[in-house]
Amino acid sequence: MFPNKKIQSLVGSRIQVEMKGENTxxxxxxxxxxxxxxxxxxxxxxxxxxxxxxxxxxxxxxGNNVVLVNPL
Amino acid sequence: MFPNKKIQSLVGSRIQVEMKGENTxxxxxxxxxxxxxxxxxxxxxxxxxxxxxxxxxxxxxxGNNVVLVNPL
Amino acid sequence: MFPNKKIQSLVGSRIQVEMKGENTxxxxxxxxxxxxxxxxxxxxxxxxxxxxxxxxxxxxxxGNNVVLVNPL
Amino acid sequence: MFPNKKIQSLVGSRIQVEMKGENTxxxxxxxxxxxxxxxxxxxxxxxxxxxxxxxxxxxxxxGNNVVLVNPL
Amino acid sequence: MFPNKKIQSLVGSRIQVEMKGENTxxxxxxxxxxxxxxxxxxxxxxxxxxxxxxxxxxxxxxGNNVVLVNPL
Amino acid sequence: MFPNKKIQSLVGSRIQVEMKGENTxxxxxxxxxxxxxxxxxxxxxxxxxxxxxxxxxxxxxxGNNVVLVNPL
Known part of the structure; x- marks a missing residue:
């Protein structure tokens, strides 16, 4: 699935996000x-x-500082 | 809510911002x-x-060095 | 081969990806x-x-945080 | 004030700039x-x-490596 | 020479590349x-x-994570 | 002077460049x-x-990994 389509399918859902410049x-x-x-x-x-x-x-x-999005 | 709309709704409000390349x-x-x-x-x-x-x-x-914006 | 064409040729295949801000x-x-x-x-x-x-x-x-893509 | 307008208003003035990848x-x-x-x-x-x-x-x-501009 | 023209002239040649987020x-x-x-x-x-x-x-x-390209 | 105009005026001259991801x-x-x-x-x-x-x-x-250009 295209990445953007996948993201839109996650609106309303719980996700985890890894950001550049964040240790958590x-x-x-x-x-x-x-x-x-x-x-x-x-x-x-x-x-x-x-x-x-x-x-x-x-x-x-x-957005440009998002490394990875992980649906829960 | 769309991220940009959310930001515009915060004009005039106190916010916290995490920047890349800043420890504070x-x-x-x-x-x-x-x-x-x-x-x-x-x-x-x-x-x-x-x-x-x-x-x-x-x-x-x-903007590209903004990691996270947090309204107070 | 053009980089984007190469990536499209990998859809469905197992790949390794190095990301900025990831140690793994x-x-x-x-x-x-x-x-x-x-x-x-x-x-x-x-x-x-x-x-x-x-x-x-x-x-x-x-995408902008992808450093390197390596097909397996 | 819009960020770009603010910057233009500073031409000719002394400013401090924090850059990514600079300790000073x-x-x-x-x-x-x-x-x-x-x-x-x-x-x-x-x-x-x-x-x-x-x-x-x-x-x-x-510009993309500018973190913060501070007028003096 | 324009940077992009120089890169195109290197297709087929051996090059060294320094990437952000790579120690090697x-x-x-x-x-x-x-x-x-x-x-x-x-x-x-x-x-x-x-x-x-x-x-x-x-x-x-x-491309945005390429720091330097050095023809051999 | 506009930054890009300044850079063009330096073609043919010796410059120093600080890059992100380079210690030198x-x-x-x-x-x-x-x-x-x-x-x-x-x-x-x-x-x-x-x-x-x-x-x-x-x-x-x-270009996006250039931090600072200093004419000599």
Whole structure:
């Protein structure tokens, strides 16, 4: 499946995102995404070694700094 | 919500921004943002471990180096 | 061969991908790729020193953070 | 204010610039800037911990590696 | 000579490439390159301190992560 | 002066270039540059602490990984 189509299919679902310049993984519900993989997550938390270490709530992520998106 | 729409809704609000190549978090009032997530912050400060460590005033941030935007 | 043509020829094949901001290599079946080298992998795993260390399943990779693609 | 408009308003003024891949801050007079935040500085110096450590004169900075611009 | 013209003149030749996010240098025959400096190398190897340390065969390199191309 | 105009004025001159992902500075004669700051240098050398440590000859540099250009 095309990457962008796959991302759009995940809107409303819980995903994990690895960002450049972040040591932790972000986990949240994908509220929206555009063609550049800019994303808006809600109910998001930072996860390290499988444990939630910080609650972030609503965050906007810049697409070019997304390394990997992993549906849960 | 689309990421860019979300950002525009934050103009005039206090936000935190994580930048690539910065160890600290920037916090300020979003004065303006364009479609590339270039941002102009005013009354901005550097924050580390929840403490304000440096006052920066007016700063321009390059969108592609924005990792994460977090409304306060 | 042109790089993009080469990538399209790999859809359905097992590949290894080195990402910026990842210490491990990703290995999976290329399900789809666009012109920016955004990729969708399925049955993917993280590989370190030739050993599979984590199963990831379906992942979306952001093209600009791809360093190198190596067909298996 | 829009970020690009803010930058144009700084032409002729002394600014500080944080670059990715630089440990020091660059300080100089903004001679020109384009829409990508590529910048031409004159009378520029490298600054570390508030002290000028190296004189650079005229430098061209690549916009995508600009992290933060701070008017003085 | 224009950079892209220079790259096209190297198709079929052996080159060395420094990538961001790689500690080693890649060496191979340039099979194809596009305007973004995406490249397809064949007969490629990883080189460290002048010694070949790993054979990679056919690899696709993402142009924006290319730092430097050096014809041999 | 606009950054791109400044770069074009340097064709044929000796320049120093700081690249992301390089610990050394590159020095060479600018043979050509395009609007993305992709550059072709000839007679280039790697410089560290003011000393030439390696001769590179002809190199192509990817514009987005250029941090700073300094005319000599």
């Amino acid at each position: 993984i972000l986990e949240g519900i994908l509220s929206g995404a555009d063609e550049y993989l800019n994303m808006h997550l809600v109910d998001s938390v930072e996860v390290e070694d499988g444990r939630k270490i910080k609650s972030l709530g609503s965050v906007i992520l810049r | 978090i920037l916090e300020g009032i979003l004065s303006g943002a364009d479609e590339y997530l270039n941002m102009h912050l005013v009354d901005s400060v550097e924050v580390e471990d929840g403490r304000k460590i440096k006052s920066l005033g007016s700063v321009i941030l390059r | 290599i990703l290995e999976g079946i290329l399900s789809g790729a666009d012109e920016y080298l955004n990729m969708h992998l399925v049955d993917s795993v993280e590989v370190e020193d030739g050993r599979k260390i984590k199963s990831l399943g379906s992942v979306i990779l952001r | 801050i660059l300080e100089g007079i903004l001679s020109g800037a384009d829409e990508y935040l590529n910048m031409h500085l004159v009378d520029s110096v490298e600054v570390e911990d508030g002290r000028k450590i190296k004189s650079l004169g005229s430098v061209i900075l690549r | 240098i890649l060496e191979g025959i340039l099979s194809g390159a596009d305007e973004y400096l995406n490249m397809h190398l064949v007969d490629s190897v990883e080189v460290e301190d002048g010694r070949k340390i790993k054979s990679l065969g056919s690899v696709i390199l993402r | 500075i590159l020095e060479g004669i600018l043979s050509g540059a395009d609007e993305y700051l992709n550059m072709h240098l000839v007679d280039s050398v790697e410089v560290e602490d003011g000393r030439k440590i390696k001769s590179l000859g002809s190199v192509i540099l990817r």
